[in-house]
Amino acid sequence: MKLKKLMTILLTTVITTAVLTGCGQQENAKDAQKxxxxxxxxxxxxxxEFKGDGDSDYKGYEVDMIRAVGRVMGRDIEFNNIPFSGIIPIIQSGDMDVAASGMTITKERAGKVLFAAPFYExxxxxxxxxxxxxKSVEDLKNHSVAVQMGTTAADYAQNLGLKTKQFDHNAEALMELKIGGSDAVIADKPVADYYVATEGKGEDVVIPIPDSKKEYLAFAMNAKNKDxxxxxxxxxxxLKETGEFQQIYKKWFNVDPGDLPKTAEETLQ
Structure with missing residues (x-):
């Protein structure tokens, strides 16, 4: 009789411990999501993504978009400002969850990190x-060209054998043009358009690169973090379903986004 009672007590203890452990794991999972x-x-x-003069807060199209994504997910956003060349390594290390830095989806990068659905073409x-x-790409061969280190613009310039000056920050490349240290900058079209509209003062122009392929920008995350x-x-x-994606896009570019691929994988085909 005593043995039966002892077994009952032990069984009850085991079940209680298992239940409490399970609840604890669920709470930990919920905490991680928050x-x-x-x-x-x-x-x-x-x-x-940028900061205004004397402004400590982050702003920009991608900043607004990742904040909206975080809100849908029920998670706050904690920004960490680092050189572009260090973005992929820090994502690979797991020290950061997401890269939101105007990153173009490429096959080489897709071998190192995962990309979300693109938000810009x-x-x-x-x-x-x-x-x-x-007047054209051919004219660049006798000129100094400023680019941001680690970008597709830097790769393009190097593949052409151009004389380049590479900078950690895109703003430094633009400043190099402004002060006359370089004759041109190769950059993404929206960056160049925005610069001409706000800083160019009628002195700078944007010249198309005919053989430039479509590039898609997206958030990146650790290759193991498929969830x-x-x-x-x-x-x-x-966000697309509710129309907020389109509102954010139009706020910054004054046009509708058009149809974008639904996954990063589509852009690599």
Whole structure:
């Protein structure tokens, strides 16, 4: 009788412990979901992510978009401003959850990180002074070209064998043009257009690069974090469904976004 009673007590203890452990694990999972998304950015990529003069807050199209994504996911956003060349390594290390830094989806990068659904379609262009004598890509061969390190613009310039000056921050490349240290900048079209509209003062022009392929910008995350990729893709789809995605896009570019691929994988085919 005593043995039976002892067995009952032991069984009850085991069941209680298992239930409490299960509840604890569920609570831990919920807590993890509520933690802020740690976002790595390089806040010099106007108009995607930047800081205004004397302004400590982050702003820009991509900043607004990741904040909207976080809101749909029920998570706050915690920005960390680092050089662009360090973005992928810090995502790979797991120290940051998401990269929101105007990153173009490429096959090489897709071998290192996962990409969410793209939020912007772009092309590379040349930005130069209207009196520089530069009218096409061919004219760049005898000129100094500023680019941001680690970008598709830097890759393009190097593949052409151009004389380049590379900078950690996009704003530094633009400043190099402004002070006359370089004759041109190769950059994404929205960056060049925004610069001409706000800083160019009628002196700078944007020149198309005919052989520039379509580029798609997207958030990136650790290659092992497929759950986060699915969550962010679902949040982007929800924002499109409610119209908020389109509102954010039009706020910054004054046009509708058009049809974008639903996954990063579509852009690599």
């Amino acid at each position: 933690k802020p998304l740690k976002v790595a950015t390089n806040a010099t990529f106007v108009p995607f 772009s092309k590379l262009v040349i930005l130069t002074n209207k009196n520089s004598g530069i 986060l990729q699915k969550e962010i893709n679902a949040a982007i789809a929800k």
